[in-house]
Amino acid sequence: MNTNKTKVIISMSPEETMKLGEDFAKALKQGDVVAFYGELGSGKTTMIKGICSGLGIEGGVRSPSFVFLRIYKAENTVYHFDFYRLKKKEELLNTGYDEFFYNSGIVLLEWADRIEDLLPELRFDVVMKILNENEREIRISHTGQRVWSM
Amino acid sequence: MLILGIETSCDETAAAVVKDGKEILSNVIYSQDIHSEYGGVVPELASRDHVKNIIPVVRKSLRDAGVSLAEIDAVAVTQSPGLIGSLLIGLSFAKSLSFSLDIPLVAVNHLEGHIYANFLTYPELEPPLLGLIVSGGHTDLLIIEERGKYLLLGSTLDDACGEAFDKVANLLGLSYPGGPEIEKITRKGNPNAIPFPPGRVKGYDFSFSGLKTAVLYYLRKLTEEEKEKQKTDIAASFQMTAVRMLVKKSLKAMSELKIMRLAVSGGVAANKRLRDEFSKQAKKKGFDVYFPDVILCTDNAVMIAACGYDHYKKGDISSLTIKAEPTETIY
Numbered sequence: 001m002n003t004n005k006t007k008v009i010i011s012m013s014p015e016e017t018m019k020l021g022e023d024f025a026k027a028l029k030q031g032d033v034v035a036f037y038g039e040l041g042s043g044k045t046t047m048i049k050g051i052c053s054g055l056g057i058e059g060g061v062r063s064p065s066f067v068f069l070r071i072y073k074a075e076n077t078v079y080h081f082d083f084y085r086l087k088k089k090e091e092l093l094n095t096g097y098d099e100f101f102y103n104s105g106i107v108l109l110e111w112a113d114r115i116e117d118l119l120p121e122l123r124f125d126v127v128m129k130i131l132n133e134n135e136r137e138i139r140i141s142h143t144g145q146r147v148w149s150m
Numbered sequence: 151m152l153i154l155g156i157e158t159s160c161d162e163t164a165a166a167v168v169k170d171g172k173e174i175l176s177n178v179i180y181s182q183d184i185h186s187e188y189g190g191v192v193p194e195l196a197s198r199d200h201v202k203n204i205i206p207v208v209r210k211s212l213r214d215a216g217v218s219l220a221e222i223d224a225v226a227v228t229q230s231p232g233l234i235g236s237l238l239i240g241l242s243f244a245k246s247l248s249f250s251l252d253i254p255l256v257a258v259n260h261l262e263g264h265i266y267a268n269f270l271t272y273p274e275l276e277p278p279l280l281g282l283i284v285s286g287g288h289t290d291l292l293i294i295e296e297r298g299k300y301l302l303l304g305s306t307l308d309d310a311c312g313e314a315f316d317k318v319a320n321l322l323g324l325s326y327p328g329g330p331e332i333e334k335i336t337r338k339g340n341p342n343a344i345p346f347p348p349g350r351v352k353g354y355d356f357s358f359s360g361l362k363t364a365v366l367y368y369l370r371k372l373t374e375e376e377k378e379k380q381k382t383d384i385a386a387s388f389q390m391t392a393v394r395m396l397v398k399k400s401l402k403a404m405s406e407l408k409i410m411r412l413a414v415s416g417g418v419a420a421n422k423r424l425r426d427e428f429s430k431q432a433k434k435k436g437f438d439v440y441f442p443d444v445i446l447c448t449d450n451a452v453m454i455a456a457c458g459y460d461h462y463k464k465g466d467i468s469s470l471t472i473k474a475e476p477t478e479t480i481y
Binding site: 040041045046049062063065066067068069070071084085097130133 | 160231232233234235285286287305306307308309310312313316317320321326359362363366367370476477
């Protein structure tokens with residue numbers, strides 16, 4: 001049990017990262033936004049696959065790097081964004097995607113640092129670091145007063 | 151019959167005029183030149199800025215074809231899948247043309263468009279065929295049972311093939327888009343220099359994320375100097391591994407399903423190494439492989455117009471109330 005503070009986990013494999021995502025999904029509610037940070041290969045999409053599985057989405061979760069957004073439907077609608085190809089945040093404003101950040105679904109954002117000042121103020125931050133070939137440090141926190149556990 | 155095709159599903163703003171579903175009268179894909187040609191301001195970031203691009207692009211497609219708007223018989227447009235904001239611009243524009251000119255509107259799926267790129271290049275080619283669509287956003291292996299009837303066999307479980315090319319290009323410090331850049335530098339590289347592990351998944355699915363990470367780990371062990379020295383070999387080895395993954399699954403499907411012909415399309419199908427390797431391996435097994443003209447591999451509106459023509463012939467006309475569908479597939 002871990003409440004209302006930063007949780008730091010070391011994952012030793014993609015499978016563990018996925019399992020961590022499944023566990024973290026329990027902390028999520030409608031309207032939540034989760035921002036992911038971390039270099040290529042750090043496991044962002046893998047963890048999101050786990051979260052989606054924890055939210056009852058069966059398959060079909062893939063990297064949206066080219067399409068920017070994939071939408072999955074289960075009990076909650078999940079908006080899976082990826083800003084890898086975004087060069088300027090104005091591009092996001094042109095598409096009106098930021099409107100999705102404030103609705104009743106669950107929003108998961110990869111490469112959140114590319115749109116920093118457009119991010120909703122209240123959100124989870126997940127920072128993923130490559131320690132070595134197998135190990136990843138995953139740091140989860142909430143920007144507000146939210147009490148959460150996983 | 152003249153069809154105006156419009157494509158804005160992702161990065162490219164494109165328009166084309168195609169006669170009777172096969173004769174390409176024009177094929178315009180937005181470039182900075184078009185903006186300057188029409189005296190517009192050249193914005194720093196014009197791709198994906200479809201609102202600004204669409205009118206100059208459509209105008210140029212008509213002018214290149216030597217036809218006027220009044221001569222267009224129908225307008226075909228990409229309705230799915232893609233970025234919702236981008237799709238909407240093309241779709242709204244096409245609807246306006248359809249309404250104001252009183253001509254039919256034909257909605258087309260972008261993936262089906264990619265399949266039609268091969269029908270354009272080989273007018274005699276008819277299903278059944280095995281299909282492989284490889285691009286930045288898709289890696290789909292499918293059966294083309296007949297025109298308009300497709301069955302998905304497998305697709306990527308993580309990154310699309312073109313996406314892996316782009317991300318590896320990024321890791322190597324190459325510019326965007328990564329595919330052509332990798333292809334360019336690999337001409338001097340040794341494709342067998344580094345044994346990157348191919349992504350192994352069951353059935354007809356693909357996985358490219360592990361290959362990308364393998365390149366990342368490899369690079370992390372190198373000094374900057376070594377990186378620079380080995381760059382072409384790393385790129386060539388990555389490219390060969392990715393291509394072999396595609397070839398292996400496709401040929402496996404052909405053998406198991408006894409489909410003797412394969413039609414590859416999508417942006418990655420422009421890759422010369424991919425074409426060579428596919429042709430070489432297929433020949434060994436007595437299979438035939440088809441690739442569209444390179445110009446029809448990347449996103450374009452010709453394939454949308456050609457596909458729209460078949461829909462039109464079948465009476466598959468869209469109402470002006472249809473919506474853009476970001477995720478709809480053809481399977």
